[in-house]
């Protein structure tokens with residue numbers, strides 16, 4: 001099984017992705033985590049990425065795809081498939097993912113949208129800043145991340161609907177309840 005998880009910032013993509021990967025033995029490819037690791041390594045690339053992430057902007061497709069390829073190579077092993085968390089974020093990236101899958105000779109099983117309304121997101125992000133201390137979890141930067149989501153990522157809903165791959169999940173509720181909603185979708189794939 002190969003799936004993507006998408007949704008607005010604060011929807012719970014990271015938390016749910018970790019739970020799904022453990023249950024289904026999938027390789028968790030979180031572009032946000034991989035890019036943050038690059039920043040922590042203090043490389044030149046990391047410094048360039050940091051200024052973009054800190055402003056809430058997207059990193060270039062070239063860099064994002066490059067870190068994904070490297071991550072997959074490094075983590076080759078006994079997985080039942082891939083879970084992409086935070087990629088694709090644009091229609092162009094969805095086309096790039098489709099090319100990547102073709103090259104790897106695999107198919108996308110589903111695109112899971114974790115949907116959460118804006119007022120809930122803002123509260124969640126404010127709480128997450130206190131727990132995780134992410135510089136981009138700031139109210140002003142969040143506004144720009146939300147705008148990018150609705151302008152550039154939300155069009156993926158129709159994109160995957162047209163491909164009959166879209167699975168909509170209500171992301172409001174307890175972590176375990178949302179997880180059960182996702183599990184019941186994945187069970188019948």
Ligand code: AMP
Nearest residue numbers: 031032053056057058059064086087089
């Ligand atoms: P996330 O952890 O998914 O919320 O991502 C945090 C930040 O990493 C985003 O606001 C972007 O700056 C960057 N990022 C993550 N995934 C991508 C992607 N697929 N394309 C471009 N930038 C990304």
